[in-house]
Amino acid sequence: MSTLSNEERQALCDMFERLLRDRASLESLRSVVAQPEKYDRSVWKELAELGLLSLMINEESDGIGGDAQDLQAIMEIAGRVLFPSPFLSTAVFAVELLQACKNDQLKQECLSDIAAGETIFAVSKGSSTGSWLDETKLSASKSSDTWSLNGVASYVVDAPRADEILVCANTSSGLRMFCVSASDADVQILETDDPSICLGNVSFEGVHAEILDDLDEAAIAHALNTTLVGFAAHQAGATHAIFEQTVEYLKTRYQFGRPIGSYQALKHMAADLLIEVESAITVSREAAAALANGKPNAAQLVSLAAFACADSFRDVSAAAIQLHGGIAYTMEHDAHLFWRHARAGQWLFGTSDQFREQYLQTWEDAA
Amino acid sequence: MTKLVHDGTPEGIHAAVTGWLELNWTTEAERGANASDEGMRAWLTKVRDAGLATPSWPEEWFGLGISARKAGIIEKAFRARKAHGWGRDRFHLGAISVFKMGSEELKREVLPDLLAGPICCLLYSEPNAGSDLAGVRTRAEQDGDEFVVNGQKVWTSNAVEADYGMLLARTNWDVPKHKGLTFFLFPMRQDGVEIRPINQITGESEFNEVFITDARVPARYAIGEVSEGWKSFQTAIAYERLIMAQGGTERRGRQNEPTTPLLIDLARRKNRIDDTSLRQKIAQAIAYRQLNSLNNKRAKAEIAENGASSLMSLGKLAMSRIQHGDARVAAEVLGPEALLSGTPNPDAANASFDAAKAYMNSIGGGTDQIQRNIISERILGLPKDDAVDRDLPFKDVKTG
Missing domain, CATH: 2.40.110.10 (Butyryl-CoA Dehydrogenase, subunit A, domain 2)
Known part of the structure; x- marks a missing residue:
């Protein structure tokens, strides 16, 4: 449960919305992602000052103590402007994992560095696809109390801009999570089609790593679910934004002496897309609520949100280009930025097919 | 017959209606009502005169003049005893239309009869x-x-x-x-x-x-x-939609959702549950259904908070995709068995029936295409298409 009241959550959202409007509007996206790190460090510092980077950090560790619903609300806002940042990796996924482990010194140092905006984290399953539903390709071995990692983690979100990497590896006692200094690993920067994301392949060759104590697969799954809710909300917000922009265009663009939105061929597409948009928003909120309140169907709703939001975003952003016509076939128009980000979303944490399979299993298990 | 006597509080109404049913809905009364049209009419007349058929209407019009919420207490008591005749102020479209829009004269002439039986x-x-x-x-x-x-x-x-x-x-x-x-x-x-x-x-x-x-x-x-x-008709269909929405909710409320979705059950019985391509389709079918019920839940919450929700208009269109889609996946699970029909082949017969029945939702009560016009014009604010017959005298309108 969140420590924030509804009013406090709303105030936080208003503050975040203002910051994005002033400092991270869609217009500024292109120049920001043209820089090597693909995010605005000064905006990142402001997020730290406003306390947003400690949204998910517990109050005992001087954080805000927010929950999945607070995160959902923030990420919906971020999604509307395709806010490019390592927020989800650092302030959500890494925070959730670190808070669940028992390495007190590492935990306190890392959390306060994250809150201060001084450390960027990447988090990886260590798979060859980047998917969290594929198996890890990394192995960890221990000699005289120190662990070392071997293998390659591919398509790791935020790896090129990370200071620290949290990565899964197989050990003789199952899957465990490790913390590695990014400078000790070999990070290959990947050129991406979607300009708003940052990806790298990371090779580990006998790299020294610190194991996260008492962090079992259930704890990793919980941190992943929180992150997936955040990403689903980001996609839902983006879906909503590009749809609104498209409907506005249908009202203002005239052909044959009338608004193109008066033609049934287009308005029927818009009506169908509205179902997608609203479903994405609904399910990301429901999954967040179930997770925050520890409901038994939380895992089912998170799987559903993961593929439903990814697919809605893909379909709505693709149709948005078509509905705009020629104007959206230009680089200057924003529609392709949404469409590219939606295509990336089909892969980043797992494919829709994988989440659909996982979702079906939750129904089978429930019976 | 006299009106139900009550003190106006929820507890008082509950006690009064429970007592009334205890006294009047006896085994003999139930047998009588179910035995013949006359028996039913006698029972419904009694309910009408007690103000229990239309409790939310004013006292001079067969009601008790109580709020819809308090009227719900009466309905609940009737339903608990499986007694007939409740909720005429919510479900009897003819009586509601006459009561809301009919002349004083018409109301006096037909309402007493309408509330005592006629369909x-x-x-x-x-x-x-x-x-x-x-x-x-x-x-x-x-x-x-x-x-x-x-x-x-x-x-x-x-x-x-x-x-x-x-x-x-x-x-x-x-x-x-x-x-x-x-x-x-x-x-x-x-x-x-x-x-x-x-x-x-x-x-x-x-x-x-x-x-x-x-x-x-x-x-x-x-x-x-x-x-x-046209104005009266618009009002009447607004009531009808309200009735359909309420009926839908109550129907859903009565029957428990099966714990295992029917498609999973079917695929298990047909040994197709391990087919990876079918699993994707089954999962997506279940997902569309769950997304729609989550949207309905959100709509209800929005209505409770703001009195309205644009999400309400999406459900019927969403339901078309669900019903046609479910029927298609069921046939795929069956494979060539889907070709069969008749009592020896209940699964195939059900799948074919569902495939045909899905058109009831996508055509009846306004086709999906009309529904898309409504959604795009009333919710999204897109401009209306030109209607060529709008201002013509009707005798000059072209017909096919």
Whole structure:
């Protein structure tokens, strides 16, 4: 449960919305992602000052103590402007994992560095696809109390801009999570089609790593679910934004002496897309609520949100280009930025097919 | 008979109605009501006179003058005892229309009877007026203090059982289509009304064609003013949608959702549950259903908070994709067995029935295409398409 009241959550959202409007509007996206790190460090510092980077950090560790619903609300806002940042990796996924482990010194140092905006984290399953539903390709071995990692983690979100990497590896006692200094690993920067994301392949060759104590697969799954809710909300917000922009265009663009939105061929597409948009928003909120309140169907709703939001975003952003016509076939128009980000979303944490399979299993298990 | 005596508090109403049922809904009363039409009429008359059929209506009109919420206490008590006659102020479209829009004279003449038994059917659609209902061509011509009606109606359920039909007919052909219509409470049991059942693609026969030839309706049976029927009709269908929405909710509330979705159950029984491609389709079908029920839940929360939700208008269109999709996946799970039919093949028969029945949602009550027009115009604010017949005198409107 969140420590924030509804009013406090709303105030936080208003503050975040203002910051994005002033400092991270869609217009500024292109120049920001043209820089090597693909995010605005000064905006990142402001997020730290406003306390947003400690949204998910517990109050005992001087954080805000927010929950999945607070995160959902923030990420919906971020999604509307395709806010490019390592927020989800650092302030959500890494925070959730670190808070669940028992390495007190590492935990306190890392959390306060994250809150201060001084450390960027990447988090990886260590798979060859980047998917969290594929198996890890990394192995960890221990000699005289120190662990070392071997293998390659591919398509790791935020790896090129990370200071620290949290990565899964197989050990003789199952899957465990490790913390590695990014400078000790070999990070290959990947050129991406979607300009708003940052990806790298990371090779580990006998790299020294610190194991996260008492962090079992259930704890990793919980941190992943929180992150997936955040990403689903980001996609839902983006879906909503590009749809609104498209409907506005249908009202203002005239052909044959009338608004193109008066033609049934287009308005029927818009009506169908509205179902997608609203479903994405609904399910990301429901999954967040179930997770925050520890409901038994939380895992089912998170799987559903993961593929439903990814697919809605893909379909709505693709149709948005078509509905705009020629104007959206230009680089200057924003529609392709949404469409590219939606295509990336089909892969980043797992494919829709994988989440659909996982979702079906939750129904089978429930019976 | 006297009205139910109560003190106006929820507890008092509950106690009063429970006591009333205890006293009146006896085993003999139940047997009597179920035995014959007369028995039922006697029971419904008793319920009406006690103010229990329409408790939310004013006392002078068979009600108790209590709020809809308090009326719900009475309905609940009736349902708990499986007693007939509750909720006429929510579900009897004919009585509601007359009560809300009829003249004082009409109300006095027909309401007592309407609340004691008669069923009303809907005489709206015609072969040439489906999606375009304002284009009805059934003709009502004044003859003294009556109207003479000629025309054909279609998709009428309960036509055989009905004593009255809510009739939309044209009384003026020289004005544009919305302006020449009159809404009547039309007596069904007369010469000149012929009913033929429609055989539906599901094999069912829920609907009828109604042929009307020189049938008569008193002029005072117009609901609302003559030639202002479109307005009355709009009000009536608004109530109908409300009834459908409430009915849908209550139906859902009564039957428990199966713990295992039916498609999983079917795939297990047919040993197809391990087929990875089918698993994807089954999962997506279940997902669409769950997304829709989550949207409905959000709509209800928004209505409770703001009094309205645009999400309400999406459910019917979403349901078309769900029903057609479920039926398609079920057939895929069955494989060639889906070719079969009849009692020896219940799974195939169900799948074929569901595939056909899905059109009930995607055509009935406004096709998906009309629904998309409504959503895009009323929710998204997209401009209306030009209607070429809008301002023409109806007699000059082209017909196919």
